[in-house]
Amino acid sequence: MKIVAQVKLLPDAAQASALSATLHLVNGLANWVSEVAFANDVPREYELRKHTYAHLKARGLGAQAAQHVIKKVRDAYTTLHANLRAGSLGKKGSTRRSKAESKPVAFRSEAAQPYDDRCLSWQYDQQTVSIWTTHGRVKGVRFACSPDALTLLQQHRKGETDLLQRDGAFYLIATCEVPEAKQYVPDGFIGVDLGIVNIATTSTGYQAAGRNLNRYRKRQLALRKKLQKKHTKSARRRLKARARREARHVKNTNHIIAKTIVTEAERTGRGLALEELKGIRTRVRLRKPQRVALHSWAFAQLADFIVYKARRAGVPLAVVDPAYSSTECAQCGHVDRRSRISQVRFACRSCGVVAHADRNASHVLARRGENLWTAGRESRVPAAQPTG
Known part of the structure; x- marks a missing residue:
């Protein structure tokens, strides 16, 4: 690696x-x-x-x-x-x-x-x-x-x-x-739900709130707008310096979150189930105020950090399809858009379970990761040879 x-x-x-x-x-x-x-x-x-x-x-x-x-x-x-x-x-x-x-x-x-x-x-x-x-x-x-x-x-x-x-x-x-550590056989999976309000939520209870980071970015956005109006050489120089400072801050935050998640998986002997987020910017339709948050969110960087830290530690990884994970009930598997009452609250229309929306999604991803891992293990078993 x-x-x-x-x-x-x-x-x-x-x-x-x-x-x-x-x-x-x-x-x-x-x-x-x-x-x-x-x-x-x-x-x-x-x-x-x-x-x-x-x-x-x-x-x-x-x-x-x-x-x-x-x-x-x-x-x-x-x-x-x-x-x-x-x-x-x-x-x-x-x-x-x-x-x-x-x-x-x-x-x-x-x-x-x-x-x-x-x-x-x-x-x-x-x-x-x-x-x-x-x-x-x-x-x-x-x-x-x-x-x-x-x-x-x-x-x-x-x-x-x-x-x-x-x-x-x-x-x-x-x-x-760097040589990759040998993967161990996982005792279950930890689902990792990535988001904007909450940067990362795991099925074990860890939640990295994005409030401070989003507040920091809004402040940086306001300062950038002021500098951009000046149209001076000094303003352009300051804009470049500020952009690099913001990138370093986000990178450091993502490193901390990724290390926390991978360390928890390694400590408990479980694997990690991550969302496949490729192409999210082209397939997600958002209102204009939400586009700024989506396009400034370094979700790919965070996912990359989790992947390479997991590979160094030997933590098994499963990349799963995130489709309908926000509207699927982790308890009974029922899918209904109306179950996602708000950004925070999830209430299943079938079994009536009430949970934090991101926490519910992380449990759905954990189950999908375990199913994917099990299916992969089964597919490697050689087929029985005909006798006679």
Whole structure:
């Protein structure tokens, strides 16, 4: 399983100047390579290399750095074409799609640049790195990270590492190959109902209320509107900083919720039943005030965090169809839209059971997860061979 570890570089003035100059040069050359790829419609990395490699070498890039610049550009176009095929940039003829198709992919001057072990080496005991720059190899660049991140790097770092600059600071994003824990046989399942009012509700009683997070987002939205009206360079800079701060706050909240849920499942020896939420934004119809809450809710991020933490801990996972889970009774299985009296209250029209709506939905998901797991186990049993 691949995860990333982030460390912050602490370079001195000369080292910082070399790192900044390197990022500006490689990203400027990446924009040139992108223009070549766009103009010639170069479909493959090998063909793109024939058009650009000699020029990159002449501009002072080493062999590995030149290869990484070309690969970075080719990967960017692969991602763009995948998004176009998936419809993520709109339908054919739409303004957004036409804009993306009509010009080369562009790279910011401080965008990430990939490094491999030939261009970057780690000294974990001293907490320093030796890194290639356009000014030569820079050694002894100090870095800072948490003890957990350092242990992760020492034991599992494998593959490329990205160097990027953000708000004047330099970071390394290292890829780590972490082995998945062996899954245990679950003693039942915990259903996890994701929502906006309540971010996550489990069938064991845990509930992560979204009141504080939603209140925080509304405040940030109001502040963004004030800044957007100013139309100044300073306002745009503050908007970017505020957006990153909000993203960090949401990410931290999702990490805490995911860790709580996975730890509970691991402690009780049960599995987790998650909703399949793919495509929710396209299939759910909401009033305009509700759309802001839906589109700013990082439900995919929370689900991803639960999945990767569960895989690291060996917790079994079952992804179930959430259809009608909010209107189905966990007690008798009766489905009726009228049973969902309000956002909070559920009262079954068949058996009369009254429950918290999200709690009821989490029990429905738990039962579906257990049924799915049991069906999967049964399907793996080989069929009986005919005798005679």
